Amino acid sequence: MLRIAAGRLTSSLRQAVQPRQATGAVALVQARASHGHHETDEEFDDRYEKFFNRPDIDHWEIRKAMNDLAGMDLVPEPKIICAALKACRRLNDYALTTRFLESVKDKCGPEVDKIYPYILQEIRPTLDELGISTPEELGYDQPELWLESPENIH
Amino acid sequence: MATSRALAALLRNSPKQLQVRSYYTVNKKHGNREVVGHGINGEPIYTDLADFPMPAIRYKEITPDLQALREKEKGDWKKLSIEDKKQLYRASFRQTFAEMEAPSGDWKGVLGITLLGVSFSLWFYVWLKHYVYPPLPITFDEEHRLAQLERMKLLDVAPISGKLKDL
16 A cells, blocks of 8 residues: 555656756756856946936945945946946035046056046046036145044054 | 743833844944945944945034035035035045055155164174174184195095096
């Protein structure tokens, strides 16, 4: 009795499981071999531009995106910078524009003499439209204040 | 059963201060500074970092003067003067990138103290040489060393052998 029941159970289980196992294994191999979808540079730029262009972007989100960009091995494209500056305008946060431009300049690294003038030239219409001054116009390309390092304040 | 119900009622009625969110939190230390982001670790703290430039809170607390400037900021930015813009920047951030990355000049002190140590050791060696060590043995002068060389040649110590062209 028990053996008959067990035999039926096994055969029904085998039918239920085996076909699925086979397709599952094939799918798994494909997924592993393809290493997922690689984002091209254009897709990356579009993604960030779209993110900054969101009409309901808030202070947390804009800072998250800017901090992420600052942590990557790249200098953001001028179109991303323009979208970010317009997002700052919608949030009425002027300080963020200066900070972001400083961060972009910092990202240029040793190639700052070549990349930064190009970026300024590309974003100049947006700067003029929104009334944004570059860090240089604010005198922030040179240190303005000397401040005690927080490491030395006890 | 009765105990657990009483405990639940106690928890419900306990004052808000007793409900500690986390032991390590620095919550409530930022005063009335605006929390504007997640920050580097989710805590409302301020740090100036070039690779993480937007901290979780604004640097300055909101004052009536600043509030007035904030209202002005909501209008056209072309009407903001350079001074206004700088004040807004300093309200949100403590240091500019140029200040963050300015050289500290610490290397001068480090080099100075290192050279002091080196010159002290050299003078200490001179003092040892003068007052502590005995004079070198007489065999260290040139005459004795040349005599030693002659003896080595006569005794054929460490000879160089073979044909001249192979050397």
